[in-house]
Amino acid sequence: MELVLDIISWLFLLTGSFFCLTGAVGLLRFPDFFSRIHAASLTDTLGAGLILTGLMIQAGWGLVLPKLLLILLFSFLAGTTASHAMAKAALKSGLKPLVVNKEEKQSGEKPSKS
Amino acid sequence: MRHKLALSTLLSVFWLINSGHYTPLILFFMVVSTAFVLWLCHKMNIIDDEAQPLQLTFTIPGYWVWLIKEVVVANIAVARCVWQGRASISPSVFPVKANQKSDIGKVIYANSITLTPGTVSIDFKDDEITVHALTSDSAADLQSGEMDRRVCRVEG
Amino acid sequence: MFTLTCIALLIVMSLALIRAFKGPTLYDRILAVNTFGTKTVLLIAVIDFLKGRPDFLDIAIVYALINFISVIAILRFFEYAGKEAVEEEG
Numbered sequence A: 001m002e003l004v005l006d007i008i009s010w011l012f013l014l015t016g017s018f019f020c021l022t023g024a025v026g027l028l029r030f031p032d033f034f035s036r037i038h039a040a041s042l043t044d045t046l047g048a049g050l051i052l053t054g055l056m057i058q059a060g061w062g063l064v065l066p067k068l069l070l071i072l073l074f075s076f077l078a079g080t081t082a083s084h085a086m087a088k089a090a091l092k093s094g095l096k097p098l099v100v101n102k103e104e105k106q107s108g109e110k111p112s113k114s
Numbered sequence B: 001m002r003h004k005l006a007l008s009t010l011l012s013v014f015w016l017i018n019s020g021h022y023t024p025l026i027l028f029f030m031v032v033s034t035a036f037v038l039w040l041c042h043k044m045n046i047i048d049d050e051a052q053p054l055q056l057t058f059t060i061p062g063y064w065v066w067l068i069k070e071v072v073v074a075n076i077a078v079a080r081c082v083w084q085g086r087a088s089i090s091p092s093v094f095p096v097k098a099n100q101k102s103d104i105g106k107v108i109y110a111n112s113i114t115l116t117p118g119t120v121s122i123d124f125k126d127d128e129i130t131v132h133a134l135t136s137d138s139a140a141d142l143q144s145g146e147m148d149r150r151v152c153r154v155e156g
Numbered sequence C: 001m002f003t004l005t006c007i008a009l010l011i012v013m014s015l016a017l018i019r020a021f022k023g024p025t026l027y028d029r030i031l032a033v034n035t036f037g038t039k040t041v042l043l044i045a046v047i048d049f050l051k052g053r054p055d056f057l058d059i060a061i062v063y064a065l066i067n068f069i070s071v072i073a074i075l076r077f078f079e080y081a082g083k084e085a086v087e088e089e090g
Helices: A001-029 A031-061 A064-092 B004-019 B025-044 B060-084 B104-113 B136-143 B145-153 C002-022 C026-051 C055-082 C081-089
Strands: B092-097 B117-125 B128-133
Touching: A001 A031, A001 B060, A001 C002, A001 C026, A031 A064, A031 B060, A031 B104, A031 C002, A064 B104, A064 B117, A064 B136, A064 C026, A064 C055, B004 B025, B060 B104, B060 B145, B060 C055, B092 B136, B104 B117, B104 B128, B104 B145, B117 B136, B117 C026, B128 B136, B128 C081, C002 C026, C026 C055
Parallel strands: none
Antiparallel strands: B092 B128, B117 B128
16 A cells, blocks of 8 residues: 555656656747746646645655645745736737747737747 | 625634634734724625625535636646657637626636636636647637636626 | 656756856746756655655755745845846846
């Protein structure tokens, strides 16, 4: 039983690390600020979620479990609020999102320099 | 009264989780600080349906389960885009209408949009959320209105 | 296994730092610093299990709060600093 739980938590930790790495690579690879937000939210949601779930399985029942849950809940709420605040501030300061579809000329035909 | 009870329970649980020491003195401090925060909230006049949305207690867990499933699916899609490179993304900006009646429903909707990777809400005016989507798939997903309907149902 | 996760998180943090140095706009830097901060929280949580010292988790919670507030504060600051500061950066 112990071994099964260990293997499950290792799987969670490994996939979580993979998603974090993917997000970081996306942070470097994506062409403009608004698409980089998506890459950053990748590490904030599933990356953090999977790693913390893996740790929760290792922790077992006790005081550590609710603390990890608290971190998870907080990283979800703070992550969304922070990315919305950043996107809104960037838009307000005049940064134009890079838009590929020409049908949807909402706000940015001018591609921003990346 | 209902809200005050819920708030003090929440604060006490928060204290108990973070403290880990259950001696009478520390528990006494818990009661005092809970009462103090309750008094502050009462003074600030923020004990109402908006700060303690008790009306959502029974409807929101189901929504969370659905949202986690959506987040996982969207994560895999965005991860694929990262590894496939620049050619696979087609960013777009478009408005989405929020049909929720209450402010808290609208906030839940906008936050859910941002939480799902691939879509970020970048502006919010009246009933219209401006959304930046990474791919045309994620944009189509949002425009189908499934999330909007579900948040409306949560709101009751 | 925890060591592996730690190494992965450190790589993520260094990649975020590269983005923070490269820019090109101010908001890219803020985004990178925010990512760096959230990964620090995870790193503290994992190190706690690596060393078997559960009291580190409290630090992780506090760090998460400080990180969030500092990002919001920086954004507020540049909102009032106006366009010039942002364009200077970009």
